[in-house]
Amino acid sequence: MKTVITLDDEKFGGNYYHAAHVEVIRGDKTRSAKYVDVDRLLEAMKNARNMDVFYRIGRLPQNYYDGTIRRESDMTISGHMLLTVSKQRIPLQFEETKYTIPFPALLFCFHIIHGRVCSTEVYALTGTQWNEKSVLYNYPYGNVNVQSHQVCWGSNSLPEITELRKLDVVCSLFYDSPCNNDYFTAERSVKWKTDNLRNVLEKLKEEEEFPEKLLVMSDRGNIGTMIKGIIKKEDRNGSI
Known part of the structure; x- marks a missing residue:
């Protein structure tokens, strides 16, 4: 599985720091995508990093x-x-x-x-x-x-x-x-x-x-x- 995160300044008129485009590409090539609040995304990534401890x-x-x-x-x-x-x-x-x-x-x-x-x-x-x-x-x-x-x-x-x-x-x-x-x-x-x-x-x-x-x-x-x-x-x- 691969996750692609894009800070999309076009979609949000220059305010790209408010949201990110997150696309998940699975092993069978199926995809799903949505826009996520950047602060929430950073918190989720921080929690995921804790799994490496x-x-x-x-x-x-x-x-x-x-x-x-x-x-x-x-x-x-x-x-x-x-x-x-x-x-x-x-x-x-x-x-x-x-x-x-x-x-x-x-x-x-x-x-x-x-x-x-x-x-x-x-x-x-x-x-x-x-x-x-x-x-x-x-x-x-x-x-x-x-x-x-x-x-x-x-x-x-x-x-x-x-x-x-x-x-x-x-x-x-x-x-x-x-x-x-x-x-x-x-x-x-x-x-x-x-x-x-x-x-x-x-x-x-x-x-x-x-x-x-x-x-x-x-x-x-x-x-x-x-x-x-x-x-x-x-x-x-x-x-x-």
């Missing part, structure tokens, strides 16, 4: 830590969302072997455009309660680049995000995804010098909780730094 959501229940989102006209979601997942001991498929190992608490950062998850960053956290001063650590296992911190989703098909709870499904897909030595890096993923993730899993399979002393601090600072970066990015795009 990302809104800071703050902390919500069920692990939604923070984020900036907007609802698109197709009812999908765009924006950035931070989710925390508590430490847990669950199965992990490594190549042909299934281990049950401890995971540290994780922070997921999702970038979403029109319901499509465009990128996912994952960081490890320490402790059980987090705030903006909580330090971000490298994810200790495979499937996450230790430099960009982005997840390699492989052949996984991620759901369309029409509501926030769909991100829980994406988190579950992450934990369920098989991994190998791709992106596992000695002394960067964990402090140990081994370059084989299997060696790490063999040592950790008897542990009830992930030993947080093995975590390597990332280059991204803390949660507060990440949130400020997101807000600055959205603000640069004319939002918030």
Whole structure:
């Protein structure tokens, strides 16, 4: 659909600032047009612009830590969302072997455009309660680049995000995804010098909780730094 706005000084004898000619051209080539008071038109355009604003959501229940989102006209979601997942001991498929190992608490950062998850960053956290001063650590296992911190989703098909709870499904897909030595890096993923993730899993399979002393601090600072970066990015795009 295309909208053409013409300030028509001929129609109104030079007083073109009182009215505008608005013509809507639809995809099927049908048209409709009318004259609209300029002040009302400007107010309508201002209200339409507000639909482009990302809104800071703050902390919500069920692990939604923070984020900036907007609802698109197709009812999908765009924006950035931070989710925390508590430490847990669950199965992990490594190549042909299934281990049950401890995971540290994780922070997921999702970038979403029109319901499509465009990128996912994952960081490890320490402790059980987090705030903006909580330090971000490298994810200790495979499937996450230790430099960009982005997840390699492989052949996984991620759901369309029409509501926030769909991100829980994406988190579950992450934990369920098989991994190998791709992106596992000695002394960067964990402090140990081994370059084989299997060696790490063999040592950790008897542990009830992930030993947080093995975590390597990332280059991204803390949660507060990440949130400020997101807000600055959205603000640069004319939002918030």
